[in-house]
Structures are given as C-alpha cells and as structure tokens.
Amino acid sequence: MRCFLAALALALCFGCSRGKRPAAEPVPDLRLAVVTDLKGYLEPCGCTSNPLGGIDRLAAQVKQLRESGVPVLLLMAGDVFFDTATIEPARVDQAQRNAKTLAGILSSMQVTAVLPGNRDRAQPPATLEGVVARSSFPWLAMNAPSEVWTAEVGGHRVSVIGVRPGATREEVAASVGAAEARADVTVALIDGTRRDANRVGAIPGVDFVVHGGLDQDDAIPPRQVGRAWALHASRQGQGLVVVDVHLRDAGKRFEDRSDWSRSERAAQLDRQIGELAAKIERWEASGSVDEADLDPQRTRLAALREDRALLDAPASQPKGSSFVARLVPLPKKSPRDAEVEKLMREHDKAVNEANRAAFASLKPPPLGPEDVAYVGSAACSGCHQEAYAWWQAHPHGVAYRTLQERNKEYNLDCVGCHVTGYQQPGGSTVTHNLDGALVNVGCESCHGPGGAHTKNPEVAILRDTPESTCVACHNAEHSDLFDYEAYMKTLVVPGHGLPVKTP
Ligand code: HEC
Ligand code: HEC
Ligand code: HEC
Ligand code: HEC
Structure with a gap:
C-alpha cells in the first residue's frame, strides 16, 4: 500500500513537472552534485547584503535531489575543512571544532568523496586525524599522488580519481588507465589552477574535472578541458553545481546541453555582435573606410549572427552521452535542513562556551x-x-x-x-x-x-x-x-x- 502510494505520488509529480516544461528531458542516469573550495564554511557570517551559503541549505538541496530517485554523487574538491594553512595557536581549537562539526555534517549528507586542498593537507597530522575520524567518506589522494574510488551507481560504473596538487600527468594517467578505473563515467577531483584542470582534462578517459582551488566567488559554466568538462561551483558553499548525466556511449566526449552554458554563450555573442555592428555603422557613416576593408567585417558580423540564431533554434536530440549542468545558488531564502541547522546551533554554543572558558584571563x-x-x-x-x-x-x-x-x-x-x-x-x-x-x-x-x-x-x-x-x-x-x-x-x-x- 505504502509502495503504491509512493509510486502514485512519484507519477503525479513527474506528470506535473513535465506539464510545465516545453520539452520533457529524459530522466538522467545519474547526478553529480559538486561543491568546490568549501573552506570550512558552515555558514556565511551574515554581515553582507545578500549572504549566500550555509551547510544546512546545501543539505536541504542534496536531500531534495536524492528524493527524486536519480542516484546522486556528492563530490567536493579544493580546501574543504580549513581556510588557512597555518592557524595561529589561539585559533586552533575553534578551527578544529569547526572542521569536526563540518565532517560530521558532511557524513550525514552522505558525501561520496572529497579531494582535500593544500590548506587542508598543511594541517598537523593530529588535527587531521580528528577530522578524518568524523568522516564516513573517503579523503582521496592523501597518501598517493592520485587515488581511484569506484562504485556501481544505478547500474553504471563510476570512477572518481582524486588528484593531489603537484601530481604528474603520468601519475594521474596511470590511475585513470588502471583496470579498476575503467568506467562509464570518470570524474577527476583536483585542487589547482586552470592549467592544472586543462592538463588533467586532456588525459584520455577523464569525462569531468571537478575544479577546486580557484577560490573565486563566481561559479563557471562547464568549460571544455581536453575532451573533458571542468566543473566549478564558486566557494565557501555559496552554491552547488548539479550535473544531470545521460549515458549513451562510454568513451566518447559528452555533449553539453546546459541552458547555463547556452545563455553564457548567447550573452557573449550578443556583446560581440553589438560591438561589431556599432563599429561598422561608424565606419560607414565616416565614409573614410574602404568598401574592400568593410566587407570582411560585414561577413564576420553575419557569421556571428548566424551562430547566435543557432543558439535559439530548438536543440536536436543528443547523439551520444550528454549532460545538463545548472548552478544552484544558496541565498538566505533557500530551504534549510532542520537537523543540520540544529547541529550548527549546538556547535555555536559549544564554541562560545569553550572560548569563554579558554580565554577567561x-x-x-x-x-x-x-x-x-x-x-x-x-x-x-x-x-x-x-x-x-x-x-x-x-x-x-x-x-x-x-x-x-x-x-x-x-x-x-x-x-x-x-x-x-x-x-x-x-x-x-x-x-x-x-x-x-x-x-x-x-x-x-x-x-x-x-x-x-x-x-x-x-x-x-x-x-x-x-x-x-x-x-x-x-x-x-x-x-x-x-x-x-x-x-x-x-x-x-x-x-x-x-x-x-x-x-
Ligand atoms: C565632561 C564632559 C565631557 C565628556 C565626559 C566627554 N566630552 Fe566630548 N566634549 C566635551 C566638550 C565640552 C567638548 C567641546 C565643546 C563641543 O564642541 O561640544 C567636547 C567635544 C567633543 C568632540 C568634538 C571635538 C572637536 O574637535 O570638535 C568629540 C568628537 C567628543 N567630544 C567626543 C567625546 C567622546 C567620544 C567622549 C567619551 C569617550 C566624550 N566626548 C566625553 C565634553 C565632554
Ligand atoms: C571585519 C569585520 C567583521 C567581522 C570579522 C564580522 N563582522 Fe559582522 N558586520 C560587520 C560590518 C561592517 C557590518 C555592517 C555591514 C553593512 O551594513 O554594510 C556587519 C553586520 C553584521 C550582521 C548584520 C546585522 C544586521 O542586523 O543587519 C550580522 C548578523 C553580523 N554582522 C554577524 C557577524 C558574525 C556572525 C560574524 C562572525 C562569523 C561577523 N559578523 C564577523 C563587520 C564584521
Ligand atoms: C569596529 C568596527 C567598525 C568601525 C570602525 C565602523 N563600523 Fe560601521 N558597522 C560595524 C558593524 C559591526 C555594523 C553592524 C552592526 C549590527 O547591525 O550588528 C556596522 C554598521 C554600520 C552602519 C549601518 C549599516 C546598515 O545596514 O544600516 C553604518 C551606516 C556604518 N556602520 C557606517 C560606518 C562608518 C561611516 C564608519 C567610519 C566612520 C564606521 N561605520 C566604522 C562596524 C564598524
Ligand atoms: C562610526 C563612527 C562614529 C561613532 C560610533 C561615533 N561617532 Fe561621533 N562623529 C563621527 C564623525 C565622522 C563625526 C564628524 C561629523 C561631521 O563631519 O560633522 C563625529 C562627530 C562627533 C561630535 C562632534 C559634533 C559636532 O557637531 O561638532 C561629537 C561630540 C561626537 N561625534 C560624539 C560622539 C559620541 C559621544 C559617540 C558615542 C555615543 C559617537 N560620537 C559615536 C563618527 C562617529
């Protein structure tokens, strides 16, 4: 009976969402939920006009994603637990408590795997042990240049490769090529620069690169790196990137079907078209530019307009594997997970009490x-x-x-x-x-x-x-x-x- 009701509710729900959308997207085979450079942020300070983030808000989003029935891989790269490499002695206790609370909450959110960043790695072993002890998820590549984690997810083989900062191409390629890493989807987690992302993305077999280490507020739409796609979701837990993965042919490059990328590209083309059209108009009006010089510019403008029109045309059916990525920002009004919020409030009290006693004199x-x-x-x-x-x-x-x-x-x-x-x-x-x-x-x-x-x-x-x-x-x-x-x-x-x- 319960099963039946659940199935009915699910069917109704699918029905309603399909009704709203112009073209029904097929149900994805799996979802990647990506967080970059969390840096120990349980929540924003609340000082600014539009505070973004909060691990309780992140938890609510992840829970909602999981309820849809599509398997979710929650992946984190870049500094996860600490935002400075060397913590001044007076702050060590507070920073450790913070990292432990965070590890506990991330465990309750069933994080799949993390690739800790340089600042995480720089902490003394005793500090790290306490945080690792609270983590029910793997910290990848802590003791090796790169490390493979694999699982069967929704009937598909998924391989997650943690890449330690400074790992060589050969070391990473060996991990990607290892027999146990052969998979339908391969995701590399890195902590590094754009060049590092390009380098790892160029390794055959990598489909996605979760790009930690940029430490920037603005999330970046999926970016082509080699034959893979780099994913970046801002920092400090201000937002997460959700990638719906549709699998067709393993081993081929994924097609990006994201509105996010499309609208970025459209805005970029609109800008270029506007600038070039204005220039041509000025040249025409001035009469001082030769027709022979103007023609190639007009051809360029027409080509840009054609590219732009193509973006507005209805998308064709994907030929192979594809994905749709979207950014989910976490503003103040986004829902919060009550249980996680409770843990955060208990944490605040514990830190307050501990500091009041520790610094009493x-x-x-x-x-x-x-x-x-x-x-x-x-x-x-x-x-x-x-x-x-x-x-x-x-x-x-x-x-x-x-x-x-x-x-x-x-x-x-x-x-x-x-x-x-x-x-x-x-x-x-x-x-x-x-x-x-x-x-x-x-x-x-x-x-x-x-x-x-x-x-x-x-x-x-x-x-x-x-x-x-x-x-x-x-x-x-x-x-x-x-x-x-x-x-x-x-x-x-x-x-x-x-x-x-x-x-
Ligand atoms: C016993 C009275 C008294 C107390 C207490 C007092 N002030 Fe004043 N304050 C004055 C007088 C008198 C002046 C000069 C007249 C005026 O401009 O109002 C003055 C002037 C000032 C000025 C203007 C200075 C200028 O150059 O124009 C500031 C600012 C100021 N006080 C700040 C403070 C602050 C802050 C405190 C507390 C820490 C304080 N005062 C305490 C009496 C007082
Ligand atoms: C570097 C200084 C600084 C630090 C550190 C700081 N604050 Fe603030 N806070 C401010 C300033 C300045 C404002 C006012 C900002 C404005 O209105 O432009 C503010 C405003 C706020 C507000 C908004 C108050 C309101 O009623 O609108 C809250 C809440 C707040 N801070 C909480 C915190 C918490 C919690 C922390 C620690 C996690 C913190 N602040 C750390 C400087 C700071
Ligand atoms: C010691 C830190 C500090 C200094 C110095 C300071 N502020 Fe603030 N300011 C704050 C904090 C904290 C708040 C928010 C308080 C709250 O609401 O809890 C604030 C709030 C304000 C607000 C109210 C903003 C709002 O949203 O209503 C104004 C205006 C402001 N400050 C102006 C100034 C100006 C101008 C100066 C310099 C002349 C200054 N403050 C110096 C810490 C500071
Ligand atoms: C956020 C900064 C800030 C705070 C807090 C602040 N003041 Fe001022 N105060 C100023 C500034 C700036 C001026 C100069 C105003 C101007 O340009 O006329 C000023 C001016 C004054 C003057 C001179 C007024 C005049 O007419 O000449 C006095 C007296 C004074 N403040 C007293 C105080 C006292 C007392 C407090 C606390 C109860 C206080 N201020 C809090 C920034 C501050």
Whole structure:
C-alpha cells in the first residue's frame, strides 16, 4: 500500500513537472552534485547584503535531489575543512571544532568523496586525524599522488580519481588507465589552477574535472578541458553545481546541453555582435573606410549572427552521452535542513562556551606611556546626551547583541568588528570588555580612546573619522555595499554632527 502510494505520488509529480516544461528531458542516469573550495564554511557570517551559503541549505538541496530517485554523487574538491594553512595557536581549537562539526555534517549528507586542498593537507597530522575520524567518506589522494574510488551507481560504473596538487600527468594517467578505473563515467577531483584542470582534462578517459582551488566567488559554466568538462561551483558553499548525466556511449566526449552554458554563450555573442555592428555603422557613416576593408567585417558580423540564431533554434536530440549542468545558488531564502541547522546551533554554543572558558584571563595589551585609556560609550553620555541617544539606536549601538543572539559573541571570527578597541592597548579582547563598557561599536571606535578627554574636555579628541578607520571593519568581505559618503550620511545627523532640530 505504502509502495503504491509512493509510486502514485512519484507519477503525479513527474506528470506535473513535465506539464510545465516545453520539452520533457529524459530522466538522467545519474547526478553529480559538486561543491568546490568549501573552506570550512558552515555558514556565511551574515554581515553582507545578500549572504549566500550555509551547510544546512546545501543539505536541504542534496536531500531534495536524492528524493527524486536519480542516484546522486556528492563530490567536493579544493580546501574543504580549513581556510588557512597555518592557524595561529589561539585559533586552533575553534578551527578544529569547526572542521569536526563540518565532517560530521558532511557524513550525514552522505558525501561520496572529497579531494582535500593544500590548506587542508598543511594541517598537523593530529588535527587531521580528528577530522578524518568524523568522516564516513573517503579523503582521496592523501597518501598517493592520485587515488581511484569506484562504485556501481544505478547500474553504471563510476570512477572518481582524486588528484593531489603537484601530481604528474603520468601519475594521474596511470590511475585513470588502471583496470579498476575503467568506467562509464570518470570524474577527476583536483585542487589547482586552470592549467592544472586543462592538463588533467586532456588525459584520455577523464569525462569531468571537478575544479577546486580557484577560490573565486563566481561559479563557471562547464568549460571544455581536453575532451573533458571542468566543473566549478564558486566557494565557501555559496552554491552547488548539479550535473544531470545521460549515458549513451562510454568513451566518447559528452555533449553539453546546459541552458547555463547556452545563455553564457548567447550573452557573449550578443556583446560581440553589438560591438561589431556599432563599429561598422561608424565606419560607414565616416565614409573614410574602404568598401574592400568593410566587407570582411560585414561577413564576420553575419557569421556571428548566424551562430547566435543557432543558439535559439530548438536543440536536436543528443547523439551520444550528454549532460545538463545548472548552478544552484544558496541565498538566505533557500530551504534549510532542520537537523543540520540544529547541529550548527549546538556547535555555536559549544564554541562560545569553550572560548569563554579558554580565554577567561585574556587581557588586552597594557597601556604604554603614550597610550590613552578606553572608557566606554556610557562615559561620554553625560556631556554628549544627544549623540549618545542617537548612537544607542544606530546599528553600531547594538552590534554586540547581533552576535549574542547567535551565540557568537565569543567566536574569534566575529567579535573583533562588533566591539570597541579590539586588541588595542587598554581595549578589549574576546572575553575582556571593561565589564561590558566596550561591547558594540562604541564612540571610541571612531573617535579614539577617550580617557583623557573625559577627565578634561579641554584635551582634544579626534572629531573627523578617516575612511581608513571605517574600512578596517567595513571591508569588502563584511560590508559589500560600503560607500564612505553614503554611509557617513547616517552618522552625521541632528545630535551628532548636525544641530538638533527645534520644533
Ligand atoms: C565632561 C564632559 C565631557 C565628556 C565626559 C566627554 N566630552 Fe566630548 N566634549 C566635551 C566638550 C565640552 C567638548 C567641546 C565643546 C563641543 O564642541 O561640544 C567636547 C567635544 C567633543 C568632540 C568634538 C571635538 C572637536 O574637535 O570638535 C568629540 C568628537 C567628543 N567630544 C567626543 C567625546 C567622546 C567620544 C567622549 C567619551 C569617550 C566624550 N566626548 C566625553 C565634553 C565632554
Ligand atoms: C569596529 C568596527 C567598525 C568601525 C570602525 C565602523 N563600523 Fe560601521 N558597522 C560595524 C558593524 C559591526 C555594523 C553592524 C552592526 C549590527 O547591525 O550588528 C556596522 C554598521 C554600520 C552602519 C549601518 C549599516 C546598515 O545596514 O544600516 C553604518 C551606516 C556604518 N556602520 C557606517 C560606518 C562608518 C561611516 C564608519 C567610519 C566612520 C564606521 N561605520 C566604522 C562596524 C564598524
Ligand atoms: C571585519 C569585520 C567583521 C567581522 C570579522 C564580522 N563582522 Fe559582522 N558586520 C560587520 C560590518 C561592517 C557590518 C555592517 C555591514 C553593512 O551594513 O554594510 C556587519 C553586520 C553584521 C550582521 C548584520 C546585522 C544586521 O542586523 O543587519 C550580522 C548578523 C553580523 N554582522 C554577524 C557577524 C558574525 C556572525 C560574524 C562572525 C562569523 C561577523 N559578523 C564577523 C563587520 C564584521
Ligand atoms: C562610526 C563612527 C562614529 C561613532 C560610533 C561615533 N561617532 Fe561621533 N562623529 C563621527 C564623525 C565622522 C563625526 C564628524 C561629523 C561631521 O563631519 O560633522 C563625529 C562627530 C562627533 C561630535 C562632534 C559634533 C559636532 O557637531 O561638532 C561629537 C561630540 C561626537 N561625534 C560624539 C560622539 C559620541 C559621544 C559617540 C558615542 C555615543 C559617537 N560620537 C559615536 C563618527 C562617529
């Protein structure tokens, strides 16, 4: 009965999706779900205007893919667990906890295989052992230049070749050619440059190259490398690339039938056509260019237009094996896996607690003879009431609460920009903040330490904050929309820089 209902639901579901699409795509034989350069990101920091990523969102997508019934291979390449090769001693514990939590979550997502990157490999063996112990999936090519993983998936033989950075062509070719690697689909996982991808893609037998190591935000549509296709899915878990694989003839090159590639190509052609057409028009109008020189340009334009028209023509049936790749970005509104989210929240609490205890006695550098003490924003409130009232209602005045609400106020990746005088002489540390006086982005973040001025207002204090002070916190990674002029407008207001309006 249950089986029947499930089958019915599946049939209905296929029916509805087919109804919406103009031409029904055949069900793929298998799917590759590809993540590159995850770099230990459990989730984005949340500082920017459109945060992308989150391992809970990734998990929800993968679960959904698996529910369709098509076998899914979840593959990761490039740095997976760590984003720096050498971690400063104070951060080692937090980074290890992070990597272990991630390994546990990736195991629950049934990751097929990972090819760890150079930064992962650079960690001390003791660190790696703890993370490997939490991983129920293979870490490829840890002890060899390249390593083959094979499986029978949905009746097809799949071979995944992990390629260690620096492996020679011969070493990789030997793995690809090995008897156990003969397969219907062969996917190489690499951590390297475009040249490395080209090199591995040129090895006979490789169909796809999962290209970790580029460490760039923008995902790249399938790119031809030798007879293979390179796949890249941005970084930090901001998105994943899903490749529907349709198998016909093993050993032949796959045809790319992705809308993603098609629309990229169309945009590129439109650009070229627009530029060339404008040039020709200018030449014609000027009358100074010979017809003999113009003709070849006109022929080129016609050829470009023909290529462009071909892209709009309905696609013919694929002759051999083919694939359709799409990018699945993970914006804030994309669904989250509740179980994974719970693990993340438990992790945040554990890190907070561990750091609070570990750094309980961490004091800021002491004041030198030239240094002025920090006193906190409340010490300014008596004499600058309007400014204080304005600041309390500004995001700067609640920046610490933003972290507390997320159990991240002791997180070493977060606290520095959400408090005042971080690691400055007489300032704050991850645990020490003058009993709460230096939490939030206080007056002294912009005006400098106010100890002397507070005691005696005759002592000057910095009035105008240079842009360099802002961008120490408002950097590209954490404040994508920052614009000094525009942001200053919300600071220079009545009560703070402008006279208070009288009714
Ligand atoms: C005891 C009173 C008092 C306290 C406390 C005090 N100020 Fe002032 N502040 C003054 C006076 C008086 C002036 C000069 C008159 C004016 O321009 O308002 C001044 C001026 C300033 C100016 C303008 C400087 C300029 O060159 O125009 C800034 C900025 C400033 N204070 C910031 C702070 C900050 C930040 C704190 C807390 C760390 C603080 N003040 C604490 C009394 C005080
Ligand atoms: C010590 C770090 C730090 C410094 C220095 C700093 N900011 Fe900020 N700023 C923050 C943080 C953190 C937030 C977000 C607070 C929150 O909402 O939790 C923020 C928020 C803001 C916002 C609100 C943006 C919004 O989305 O509403 C403005 C505007 C702003 N800052 C302008 C400035 C300007 C201009 C300067 C320099 C004059 C500056 N900040 C200096 C950390 C800093
Ligand atoms: C390099 C400095 C920096 C670090 C590190 C940093 N932040 Fe921020 N954060 C900012 C700034 C600046 C803003 C305001 C950005 C803007 O509005 O342009 C901000 C804004 C935010 C906001 C949005 C607040 C709101 O209400 O809109 C959240 C949430 C946040 N940060 C959380 C975090 C967390 C969690 C971490 C650690 C994982 C972190 N931040 C690390 C500088 C930082
Ligand atoms: C994000 C940075 C920032 C923070 C936080 C900040 N200020 Fe300012 N403040 C400025 C800048 C920039 C100016 C100069 C405004 C202008 O150009 O007129 C200024 C101006 C002032 C002035 C001089 C006003 C005038 O009319 O001459 C005072 C006083 C002052 N701030 C006090 C404070 C106090 C008190 C706090 C905390 C309660 C505070 N500020 C928080 C950046 C900041």
